[in-house]
Amino acid sequence: MFYQILALALKEFQAILRDRQSRLVLIGPPIAQLLVFGYAATFDLNNIPVAIYNQDGSHLSRELVSHIAGSPYFEVVKNIQHDDEISPLIMTKKALMVIYIKSDFSNEQAINHSSHLQVIVDGRNSNTALLALNYIRTIIINFNQQFLKTQGRHPPPAVLKVRSWFNPNLLSRWFIVPGIVALLTLVVPLIITALSVAREREAGTFDQILVTPLSPFQILLGKSIPGVVIGLVQGTIIILLTVLWFKIPLLGSIGTLYFGLTLFLLSTVGIGLMISSLSITQQQGLMGAFLFLVPAVILSGFATPIANMPELVQDLTYINPMRYFLIIVRGVYLEGNSYADLISQFWPMTLIGLISLTLAGWMFKHRMY
């Protein structure tokens, strides 16, 4: 019984690994995606192009400008002399931000002990604008505190002291890269299993299997093994790269991570087999996989938080196994979570896995022809 299932799984492996093209598909895109995502998918800003329009020219204003220019986040691309230079610079995206110090800047300070600094920012990309504004605000607050101290003036009654847990320097790479473990272990096993039955249907070999003494359940089992094994191998490679190459801290236990990964793969493979049992051609299988993958990735919290979505969409994410696995991966990597911390993530994935595998088995029996 088990022997026959293994034989089928072995054959699946041979079929996947013998073909040079499909070997490449297993190795190439995941590595490329890891590198591209790892380096390109970042919300952290650096070298924000900023233009300075200093009409004042006093010691105070010059000190302020040197503070901004000295920050690693900003790069002064131009010193402006005229009002009409502002608009084109921002319009054409040569500068994201213009720091405008008016001519009465130091005068105001002398009279009111307070002066205004105008910051004009390109809001087309609101996230970038928001972050750039935060950076400039932080610089000014620090500048203010220093300035008050040197002047011997009273500090503000309360100050904000910020600490962040798990990711002290708030590097978005620490957030994105562990997420890639989930992304890639979703994509490849899903596509492999989603196409596995359709490929045989197209080649006509599926009939050949169905007339053997193997039962539909055994066939399904034999077909799910390669997806899980390949997912585990691929996951291992990616985990190694994230730790050794991207230097992401892995605080929690490997065991917890692999336990989560296995559950995740089971649910992925279950969904893949559901697609597989519905599709007659590989093209339909690919389409089905694509139609599942895109929403699954978007609505997983991979790049943007689930909490920002409309309620209805948030409810929808509960049936997405990737949602749970992302929390597990990030929890284990950055927060050092243990099994007990993640129980609330494990059981929904198990449930999704069981339901999808059962449904796949049922659909498989009813769409055998």
Added chain:
Amino acid sequence: MNTPSEAIIQLDNISLSFALPATSVQALDNISVKVKAGQITGLIGPDGAGKTTLMRLLSGLLKPDSGQAKVLGLDVVKNPQQIQSMIGYMPQRFGLYEDLTVQENMDLYADLHNIPVDQRASRYEKLLSMSQMAPFTARLAGKLSGGMKQKLGLACALVSPPRLLILDEPTVGVDPVSRRELWQIINQMLQEEHISVLMSTAYLDEAERCNDVILMHKGQILQQASPEVFSQTMQNRTFLAHSTALSKRHLQARLSKEAGVLDALIDNDDIHLVMQEAIINDVPAFNDIEDLHIRPTRPHFEDAFIALLKTNPDPGNAITETETEAQKSSQSSNDLNQKQSRLKNNVSDSIIKVDKVVRRFGDFYAVKGISFEVKRGEIFGLLGANGAGKSTLFRMLCGLLPASDGKVEVAGHNLRTASASARAHIGYMAQRFSLYTNLTIKQNLMFFSKAYGLRGKQQKERIQWALDEFELADYYNTNSNDLPLGYKQRLAFAAALMHQPDILFLDEPTSGVDPLARREFWHRTNELAESGVTILVTTHFMDEANYCDRLIIMAAGTELATGSPEDLRHHFKSAQNPEPSMEDTFIALVETKAENRKNIND
């Protein structure tokens, strides 16, 4: 207008090879040939001989590595577009847009050939009436039957009156009635528009109707001559043998092992013998066979074909070894015999029962109320054209498709709901020899043997048996995709036999396979049947019906006739046709049926 004797195609020392990942294949090997204008030239040869490559080269789709090719006096490399505007070409898969209607397909080809709109109507009318498709102009090409598709494909190739018509296996998979109609169109065009035709064909009886025949083999031309010249070499070498003491299959097996016999084939009620040498005014003598009656007969064109290929020894070629194989296989299947002689004891049981079975797809009835029974050890044939419903019926028998109504039983089980152990008794060979194309022969055999639960010593023995019996050892580690078609068929056959099944289901086992490989296949099948295996086989080759003990002929999902091939043929015996072939029988059956239907409609 050129005179008929002028060469419309002229090839000088043409060579062409394809690079494969591992090796390169010499598809055309230094070919020089002339084809005369104004007649039909047939291109024949076993699978992989280079026929399609040659036709593609002539239509400007491929460029030769060396040599010069001229079509209609123009060089194919330099002036492909000019040539293309003057030829009609129908590729093997007819090249129709299935989601366009008949009319739209014809419009497309008219546009592509720049035919002025005012000239179209008359041309369409002629082509449509010739192909009898006028009532179907608004039908989607995908909804046409196989024969109609071919006729439409031909009409599209003829939209712009071509000087030369190139047809690549135009009659493959087409029922005999449509085949006859296709030939009528071609002949009519030949007479009325003085075109020239070059066609390749797998049906050797069609080659007989050509004015000139080119026989290709392994990228070379073995012979070019008229069919009469081909047959003449076979004068006094062909005989019909008959014995009341032995069954046809037995007799065939015996005779094919006799010295001096080149080929022995079941031909209606007799065995058609081809001798290695001519025997003038006498018949060959075989001592140890009782009650043997031998009489001379007219040679078939096929005899010449077989003889030419068999006397062209080529190591490693599937074709030359049929004889030795036959001897070998009878020895190695002894173990099979033992097992199955046991089965032969109760021969009279019906092992397959089909009772009023129906299969609907939506509101379309693919199979409507078919009933028959198959006895143990019988070869039972399912015959019919493409779309007759035989594959649907076949799939229901194997349990791959549930029946909408009626009962299907194989060895007392419905295979769709039967336990695994019931399925262990059947072997199945799918259409198109479905194997794992990117796995090697070894991996394929390993997988199928394991899937049937064989392991250890037994598994080893069976794989060894398959390699010996089917001579696959040379290709042990070759991807099955890279195998020649004949070997793919052998491998599929071997895979289906790994577990020594009692019942064997074979779906179109000879489709696309050349005549030699077909013979070899039937040889093995006969042997299996002799050892007690029940065999259910579908085919659209009417002549293969003679190998069956009994058969059912299907058309449009219904039964046309059931019975032994002899009974069916004798039923249509007439004064004009005292010895009707299976094909004549089929056409007669279809026509009677159409007549009946007409009566009902009126």
Added chain:
Amino acid sequence: MTDHFSTPAHNNFSPQRLKGIVRKESLQILRDPSSIAIAFVLPVVLLLLFGYGVSLDAKHVPIGFVVETPDTNTQSFISMFKHSDYFEPQQFLTTHKAKQALKERKIFGIVRLRNDFSDQMLSSGDSPIELLVNGVDANQARITEGYILSIWQLWLSRTAQVQGKPLQVPITIDQRVWFNSALKSRNYLVPGLIAVIMTLIGAMLTAMVVAREWERGTMEAILVTPVRLSEFLLGKLIPYFILGMGGMLLSVAMAYWQFDVPFRGSFVVLFFSSTLFMLTCLGLGLFISTITRSQFVAGEVSILVSFLPAFILSGFIFDINSMPPVIQWLTYLVPAKYFVAIIQSTFLAGNVWPIILTNCAYLILMSLVFFALIMKKSHKSLE
């Protein structure tokens, strides 16, 4: 001999043959709902999915408060949060419980006010407000931090006003956000999404069409007619171009009416640049199609080379300036990058000619490259 056979009309470009191919292709589109679905249903679905699913605007962020000694000062500080749309404050009695909630991801950050908060405020000032955020999602953490920072500043000045001691902050920031003053992320994400989605659709529409002819065996029959390659390719391009532009118009209409994205540029400019972009994408698809012979591979490749790069490397969500130089160079190969710049500007900023013209120039260049490659890679023969 040659003269005898040759007919004059076959060598020039023939409008009739082109018309034949266009008509055939259009009929096939009409009969096969899948390409219509790709052109019209897919963008709607994806736009809805992304438009609602992808948002970087934090709202109702759950924040925990630990106030060791509640009084009017702490009260006024917390009420600032209660009145903000961005936060949902929750009170915790002990730091330990709050931290537990943070670990369980029930709250996103903790604000702690120590028991000497008010005393210190009145005496030396500098009274610490401790903020602890969950830094796992760094972007979200930063944005939250920014929101809290501005609430804190607002609170400071209000408190000062109440106490009659105007707050003396040496430098205050007047921020002017151009083009998107409410900083709604949807306003830039939706136009960018149109670029990403249309890359995918443009490529998918044509990627399969030539491969499909190979697979169905119709290519061989077409190749043997006198049709010229340019007629064949153009005949395939025209219907899919119209279809693709239809999908594009639908997406723009959805952005305007469904997602309320302001449109400040001119429609003509957008239409013209969309034309160029659509040609580039169809060219990409057609190129994929000519080098693959199976629909399956073509579909897979088109998703791989169009969707993912457009998503990540087009600058539609991730800032190109912040990427490493090597990856910045890579972005030049992504057609969507140019169109993202154009469409975000025409929607939010208006007709910014330098942006429109440079990016259009790049698109023209790219489409020319693709069409040159297509002509080079496809021959009227079977290899």
